[in-house]
Amino acid sequence: MEGKSWKKKWQRNRIRNRKKKVLKEELQCAFAAPKPQRREAFLQLLSERSLGTEQSLETDRLLKTGLPSFVLSQVMYISKGIWWLSAAVFAAACLLAASPGMAGDRNQNQVIWGISALAPLLAMTVIAESGRSQSFRMAELEMATRFSLRSVALARLGILGLENLGMLILLAFMGRGGDGAGQDGSIVQAGLGILLPYLLTSFLGLWIVRRFRGREAVYYCFGMAACISILVFMTPGHMRYPEQERNLLWWAAAAFALGVGTVKQYVRLVGETAELVCGSYNS
Amino acid sequence: MPMDPGEQYDRIYRYCYFKLHDRELAEDITQETFLRYLERYRCDSAQEILRCLYTIAGHLCVDAYRKHRDVPLSALSAERVEGSLPGREETGACEAEQTVSRLAVRAALNGLQEEEKELLLLRYVNEVPLQTIAKILGISRFAAYRRIVNASGKLKENLRREGF
Numbered sequence: 001m002e003g004k005s006w007k008k009k010w011q012r013n014r015i016r017n018r019k020k021k022v023l024k025e026e027l028q029c030a031f032a033a034p035k036p037q038r039r040e041a042f043l044q045l046l047s048e049r050s051l052g053t054e055q056s057l058e059t060d061r062l063l064k065t066g067l068p069s070f071v072l073s074q075v076m077y078i079s080k081g082i083w084w085l086s087a088a089v090f091a092a093a094c095l096l097a098a099s100p101g102m103a104g105d106r107n108q109n110q111v112i113w114g115i116s117a118l119a120p121l122l123a124m125t126v127i128a129e130s131g132r133s134q135s136f137r138m139a140e141l142e143m144a145t146r147f148s149l150r151s152v153a154l155a156r157l158g159i160l161g162l163e164n165l166g167m168l169i170l171l172a173f174m175g176r177g178g179d180g181a182g183q184d185g186s187i188v189q190a191g192l193g194i195l196l197p198y199l200l201t202s203f204l205g206l207w208i209v210r211r212f213r214g215r216e217a218v219y220y221c222f223g224m225a226a227c228i229s230i231l232v233f234m235t236p237g238h239m240r241y242p243e244q245e246r247n248l249l250w251w252a253a254a255a256f257a258l259g260v261g262t263v264k265q266y267v268r269l270v271g272e273t274a275e276l277v278c279g280s281y282n283s
Numbered sequence: 284m285p286m287d288p289g290e291q292y293d294r295i296y297r298y299c300y301f302k303l304h305d306r307e308l309a310e311d312i313t314q315e316t317f318l319r320y321l322e323r324y325r326c327d328s329a330q331e332i333l334r335c336l337y338t339i340a341g342h343l344c345v346d347a348y349r350k351h352r353d354v355p356l357s358a359l360s361a362e363r364v365e366g367s368l369p370g371r372e373e374t375g376a377c378e379a380e381q382t383v384s385r386l387a388v389r390a391a392l393n394g395l396q397e398e399e400k401e402l403l404l405l406r407y408v409n410e411v412p413l414q415t416i417a418k419i420l421g422i423s424r425f426a427a428y429r430r431i432v433n434a435s436g437k438l439k440e441n442l443r444r445e446g447f
Contacts (some may be wrong), residue, residue: 022384023388023442024407026384026385026388027388027392027403027404027407027408028407028408029385029388030385030388030389030392031297031301031403031404031408032297033296033297033300033301033306033309034300034306036292036293036296036306036310036313037306037310038310038314039292039293039296039310042292042314042317043288043289043292046288046317046321
C-alpha cells in the first residue's frame with residue numbers, strides 16, 4: 001500500500017517536473033527575439049576595445065603606484081645570478097686593468113681586448129632577463145598579473161640597460177688606460193672596442209630568444225656569448241689597438257648598424273608579447 | 284571583475300526586444316548598454332555586472348520609448364507591429380514547433396501585466412538571480428520573490444484556463 005502511494009507521488013512529481021520544464025521552454029520561445037544581425041561585429045569591436053581598457057586600467061595602476069616606485073620594486077625581482085654575473089664582469093675588468101705589467105702600448109692592447117671579451121657576458125645579463133618568463137614557461141601566467149608582463153619586462157630591461165650603460169662607461173674608462181708614456185688613450189676607441197661585441201651579443205641573443213622558446217634559448221645564448229667572447233679574446237694577435245684609429249669610421253658604422261638591429265629586435269620582442277596578450281584576450 | 288559580453292549579449296538583447304518590440308532599436312540599445320557599462324562602470328561581482336547592465340538597458344529602453352512615442356503606428360515596421368508574437372519568422376530552434384501549447388502560453392502571457400511579464404522574463408528566461416532582480420527593481424529580495432511567485436501563479440492560472 002505504502003509502495004503504491006510512493007509510486008503515485010513519484011509519478012506526480014515527475015509529471016510536474018516535466019510540465020515545469022516544458023513551461024520554461026515555452027516561456028523561452030514566447031520571449032524569443034529575432035536573431036541579432038550585428039552581434040559578431042560588435043563583439044569583435046568590443047574585444048579590441050576592452051583590450052584598450054585593460055591597458056588604460058594598467059596605466060591608472062601605474063600612476064597610482066608611481067612609476068619610479070614601480071620600477072624600483074622590480075629591482076628585487078631581477079635574478080641574483082644576473083647581479084652576480086655583472087659584479088663578476090666588473091671585478092674581472094678591474095683586475096685586468098690593475099694587474100701589474102699592463103702599462104705600455106702592447107699591453108694596453110691586451111687590456112682593451114680583454115675587457116671587450118667580457119662585454120658579451122655583460123650583454124647576457126639583459127638577454128637572460130628578457131627570456132626569463134619564456135624559459136620558465138611563466139609568460140602566460142604573468143600576463144594575468146596586476147601589472148602586465150610587458151610593463152614588468154620593460155621596467156626590468158630598463159633597469160638592466162641603465163646598469164649596463166654605467167658599466168660600459170666604466171669599462172671604457174678602464175680600457176682607455178694609457179700608452180705607458182703618460183698619455184691617455186682615446187675613450188671613443190675604447191668605447192667602440194667594448195660596444196661592438198656587446199651589441200653583437202645583444203643582437204644575436206635577442207634573435208635567439210625570439211626564435212627559440214624555453215630554457216634552450218638561454219643555453220644557446222650563453223653558447224653564442226662564449227663564442228664571441230673567445231673570438232674577441234683571440235683577436236689581439238691579428239688586430240692591434242692603435243690600428244683601430246684608422247678604421248674608426250668602420251667601427252662606428254658597425255656599432256650603429258648593430259645598435260639599430262638590437263633596437264629592432266627589442267621592438268619585435270615587445271611586439272610579440274603584445275600579440276600574445278591580444279591572442280589570449282581573443283581566445 | 285571582467286565581463287563576458289558574448290554571454291550577456293543575447294540576454295540583454297532579448298530584454299530590450301521585449302521592451303521595445305523592434306529588432307533594430309533593441310540591438311542599438313543592447314550595444315549602447317555595453318558601451319556605457321565599459322565606459323563608466325567597474326563592477327566587482329557578476330551580480331553587480333548584471334544589475335548594472337539591466338539597469339542601463341532599462342533606462343535606455345525608457346528613453347527610446349519616449350523618443351518614439353509620437354511616431355504614428357503606420358510608420359512602424361511590420362516587425363514591430365508583430366512584435367507581440369515574436370518567433371513567427373526567426374526564433375531559431377522554436378521556429379518549427381508551432382504547437383498548441385505554445386499558443387496557450389502566449390495567450391496566458393497576454394493576460395499578464397507588463398511588469399509581471401518582465402519578472403518572468405528576467406527570472407525564468409534570462410535566469411537572473413533573485414537578489415539581482417530585487418536590486419534592479421529597487422525592492423527587497425522578499426518582495427521580488429513574492430512578485431515572481433504571484434506572476435507565475437497568475438500565469439499558471441491563465442494556462443489552466445487555456446487547457447494547458
